[in-house]
Amino acid sequence: MCKNKKIQILEFEINNNYYALKIEEVKEIVVDVEKQEIINSFNFINGIFKYRDEVYTALDMELIFRGESIYEKEVYLLTYNEKNINIALRLNKINLIREVDETQIEVPDLIESASDHLFVEGIVNLKEDHLIQIININKLIEFIESLKNITIKENGGEKNVEKCKN
Secondary structure, three states: OOOOOEEEEEEEEEOOEEEEEEHHHEEEEEEOOOOEOOOOOOOOEEEEEEEOOEEEEEEEHHHHOOOOOOOOOOEEEEEOOOOOOOEEEEEOEEEEEEEEEHHHEEOOHHHHHOOOOOOEEEEEEOOOOOEEEEEOHHHHHHHHHHHOOEEEEEEOOEEEEEEOOO
């Protein structure tokens, strides 16, 4: 008898919808950081801040998901990602850490066929309660890069942003 693999997800809420990151993609949760604005940037780039001697770019998830940016208390998820860049997701409400069976993660047909263009990798269907969309942080970074046709790459510990030419 095989046991189903369990994964832990960190659930959060944006505009009355539920989302999650896999717990292995979360470095730390921090609150009330002192940020600096970045001039002439996308509206969803909330600014930059220094935490434990590293500089993070804060992304406003409410604005990325086309909502209003109204925060009672700013919470930041510091994330791990394939490009090893310091990204912090600005959120309003973190709900809980939840353990789910991999079998509970569904990939609807439309998401599977459009997966190259979406940053949702699956849906947890809590039948008695609500749906949770699991975000792939690496796909989110690819989405942001596609907005202005830029590529973020690591270069010997330094991060560079290159403008791509068509």
